[in-house]
Amino acid sequence: MKVVLKDRQTIADGTILVELDLKGQEYNFTPGQYFFLTLPELLYEDAKGPMRHFTIVNSPSQKGILQFATRLTDSGYKKTLNEIALGTEVEISNVLGIFGIPKDNQKPxxxxxxxxxxxxxxxxxxxxxxxxxxxxxxxxxxxxxxxxxxxxxxxxxxxxxxxxxxxxxxxxxxxxxxxxxxxxxxxxxxxxxxxxxxxxxxxxxxxxxxxxxxxxxxxxxxxxxxxxxxxxxxx
Ligand SMILES: Cc1cc2nc3c(=O)[nH]c(=O)nc-3n(C[C@H](O)[C@H](O)[C@H](O)COP(=O)(O)OP(=O)(O)OC[C@H]3O[C@@H](n4cnc5c(N)ncnc54)[C@H](O)[C@@H]3O)c2cc1C
Missing domain, CATH: 3.40.50.80 (Nucleotide-binding domain of ferredoxin-NADP reductase (FNR) module)
Incomplete structure (x- = not known):
């Protein structure tokens, strides 16, 4: 699914919060799930390529956007993620993962x-x-x-x-x-x-x-x- 890099903020030392605009497309997830984010082009070489996983950090009630947070490193992917222009179109996968709060287990x-x-x-x-x-x-x-x-x-x-x-x-x-x-x-x-x-x-x-x-x-x-x-x- 094509989405747009909407915002990027520093939220802690060496850590950014990135917001993606879903451009009105539906994207349902449960808290704890993640997606793959593919950048359109890398500004720096990266042996691992243009794709990484990120966990969604916003709550499902916030419609129209996805947010994730990541540590900046020296990898070509992260340097590109931190520098590409806001408004750039990027690709996200379907939502994945089963790490969530189990409903059938009421233990603390x-x-x-x-x-x-x-x-x-x-x-x-x-x-x-x-x-x-x-x-x-x-x-x-x-x-x-x-x-x-x-x-x-x-x-x-x-x-x-x-x-x-x-x-x-x-x-x-x-x-x-x-x-x-x-x-x-x-x-x-x-x-x-x-x-x-x-x-x-x-x-x-x-x-x-x-x-x-x-x-x-x-x-x-x-x-x-x-x-x-x-x-x-x-x-
Ligand atoms: C299910 C799942 C969910 C995830 N959710 C998140 C999330 O919410 N947030 C998040 O930040 N990450 C998340 N990750 C991890 C994420 O996908 C990346 O693997 C991670 O952020 C590291 O990517 P990187 O590009 O910084 O480092 P990589 O390129 O993967 O390299 C690993 C290490 O090598 C070092 N390195 C790489 N290239 C260079 C270079 N050229 N010079 C010097 N050092 C270098 C980096 O410092 C890094 O520490 C998740 C992973 C999984 C599997």
Whole structure:
């Protein structure tokens, strides 16, 4: 489907939010899903070509647009994405993915995000917030530095406004941060989720982080049926 690059904003250090205009075309998705974005031409060489996956960050109630957030890198694709003119026509695939909040499992949810892996959770939380869904959510969000922590203000506002949601931020490498600094491991989870045996865990982020947290949860004796993962392959 051809859509238009409508807007691009810096939302955290080295991180942009991109908005696509669907030009009136219908595009249905559930929070947590993603698409492939193909750029029409690359301004810089890129061995991986002109296509990457991105997770939708807006909620389905926002019609007519799609938003995604990404970390800028030195890849030819990202440099092009950050430089091509607004108004450029780009191509998106059909919506894909099954990483969403299960309706048939009413257990309290523990969301664990590494860096830009926060994007599917932002879409899910916006959607639940809009629908005033009462679901017990704990969100663990790990970044190196506060300035890299995308959507932090919005997540903190949701945390304050919603007694069912609890945000725990860990900044593993920020000299100015007096809060939690540990990486998310078994001890961390036992400390914040004493009822971990009764919870559904969702992990999203770079593959190495997702695998490490998954192994820690398995080490706590959880069933793999209670652990859902989304790997941002490519990081
Ligand atoms: C289901 C799914 C959902 C995803 N959702 C998102 C999302 O919402 N947001 C998001 O940001 N990503 C998402 N990704 C990952 C995304 O598709 C990319 O793979 C990722 O953003 C890395 O792309 P890249 O072009 O920056 O790096 P790649 O070209 O894929 O390279 C990987 C690494 O190599 C380095 N590198 C590449 N080229 C150079 C160069 N010329 N010089 C120096 N270093 C270089 C980059 O720094 C990068 O860290 C998702 C992936 C999957 C599978």
């Amino acid at each position: 949810i523990v969301m664990i995000a590494g860096g830009i892996g926060i994007t599917p959770f932002v879409s899910m939380l916006r959607d639940m917030h809009e629908k005033k869904e009462e679901r017990n959510i704990r969100l663990f969000y790990s970044n190196k530095l506060k300035k890299q922590t995308a959507f932090l203000d919005e997540l903190q506002r949701m945390d304050l406004a919603d007694s069912n949601m609890n945000l725990i931020l860990t900044l593993t490498d920020d000299p100015n941060w007096a809060g939690e600094t540990r990486i998310i491991n078994g001890e961390f989870i036992r400390d914040y989720v004493p009822d971990y045996n009764d919870c559904l865990f969702m992990i999203s982020g770079p593959p190495a982080m997702v695998e490490a947290v998954y192994n820690q949860l398995m080490g706590l004796g959880l069933s793999n049926l209670d652990i859902k993962t989304e790997n941002f392959a490519g990081y």
